[in-house]
Amino acid sequence: MAEGKVLNGVSVDKLFGTIDAVKEAPGIAKFKFRAKNKWIKGGLNRTTIKDFYGTQKDLTHKKQFELEADEPPLLLGEDKGPNPVEYALTALAACLTTSMVYHAAAKGIELRAVEARLEGDLDLRGFLGISEDVPVGYENIRVYFKIDADVSEEQKEELCRMAAKYSPVFHTISNATPVSVQPDK
Amino acid sequence: MAEGKVLNGVSVDKLFGTIDAVKEAPGIAKFKFRAKNKWIKGGLNRTTIKDFYGTQKDLTHKKQFELEADEPPLLLGEDKGPNPVEYALTALAACLTTSMVYHAAAKGIELRAVEARLEGDLDLRGFLGISEDVPVGYENIRVYFKIDADVSEEQKEELCRMAAKYSPVFHTISNATPVSVQPDK
Numbered sequence: 001m002a003e004g005k006v007l008n009g010v011s012v013d014k015l016f017g018t019i020d021a022v023k024e025a026p027g028i029a030k031f032k033f034r035a036k037n038k039w040i041k042g043g044l045n046r047t048t049i050k051d052f053y054g055t056q057k058d059l060t061h062k063k064q065f066e067l068e069a070d071e072p073p074l075l076l077g078e079d080k081g082p083n084p085v086e087y088a089l090t091a092l093a094a095c096l097t098t099s100m101v102y103h104a105a106a107k108g109i110e111l112r113a114v115e116a117r118l119e120g121d122l123d124l125r126g127f128l129g130i131s132e133d134v135p136v137g138y139e140n141i142r143v144y145f146k147i148d149a150d151v152s153e154e155q156k157e158e159l160c161r162m163a164a165k166y167s168p169v170f171h172t173i174s175n176a177t178p179v180s181v182q183p184d185k
Numbered sequence: 186m187a188e189g190k191v192l193n194g195v196s197v198d199k200l201f202g203t204i205d206a207v208k209e210a211p212g213i214a215k216f217k218f219r220a221k222n223k224w225i226k227g228g229l230n231r232t233t234i235k236d237f238y239g240t241q242k243d244l245t246h247k248k249q250f251e252l253e254a255d256e257p258p259l260l261l262g263e264d265k266g267p268n269p270v271e272y273a274l275t276a277l278a279a280c281l282t283t284s285m286v287y288h289a290a291a292k293g294i295e296l297r298a299v300e301a302r303l304e305g306d307l308d309l310r311g312f313l314g315i316s317e318d319v320p321v322g323y324e325n326i327r328v329y330f331k332i333d334a335d336v337s338e339e340q341k342e343e344l345c346r347m348a349a350k351y352s353p354v355f356h357t358i359s360n361a362t363p364v365s366v367q368p369d370k
Contacts, residue, residue: 009229010227015261035303037301037302039286042194043195049267049274049275061264067252076287083279084280084283084352085354086218086220087280089232090222091273091275092269093230094252095269097222097224098230098256101224101227102261116221117220118219119218121215122218122353123215123216124214126356128214130207135356137358137360137362139363140362144368145366145369146369157367157368165321166321167321168323169269169270169273170321172323173273174362179327180325183330183331
């Protein structure tokens, strides 16, 4: 399909084409995303991302992505990469931004710039197994968006609500998502 | 503190030293992790990670980390990086692995190799705003660990349970974590 009208770097024609195709055949919207991880040493490990499933077939990225996670020295690592909970903020930031940009494009709202800052509270007594009374995960995550566009303050608030409403990572984190962890047979 | 005994690449003496320090002064375990994101174009955006707060002071990583997220062409991007929901799997994989490795070290269990593969089901009708009846986030995430160590199958299952029990990202995803999204004033 031709690019056609492009807004915020998103082909609006392709976006509406995708929406129409999914309405006709909802099964093509069922995706499976995948990752593999290999432990290296201590708090250092590497995730690789290559293939996924969608539109009823196996698909691959143009190249394999490799992401290293580590811990800072204070948490007994060597600081060779962001730590896992910082990757969680990265996922949330990227997803909310993309959700805002795509849905603004669909609504005809032009964005000049979007920046986000995120902060999450984590009490390490959970991870360390010291207390059962504190949450092991983030207690709270706050996301603040700076939006440059010809819109009112109310519309900026609406853009933030819209970003959250349609963001898969926002929902994965803010709802209780079932995760099973087991040995590979 | 000296490295002392090291198991799985983790200084066990430092780990128990940290646990003892936190037991005496629980406030030092209250961390704040942070990320900044800048939208580039369409589904492409860049997260930077530099500073955090812990042990009652502001801290910085040895260097600033930059992570680009994008979408594959099928989802109207140019595939310049993993997409946001793949970053979420990366966070989960890295966190479960580190949780397993650190807690195994604390228990005196030597690990030779740990690999994980993850898969999550995502119905894009949520993101596209086509149906209110499907979850917008991951419906389900499955994590499979291949563990090479001198332990029984039961102990491998116990290592998986332990990894989940102490993993901040596992809890952030599998519990309902409050996330606020608002304009930056």
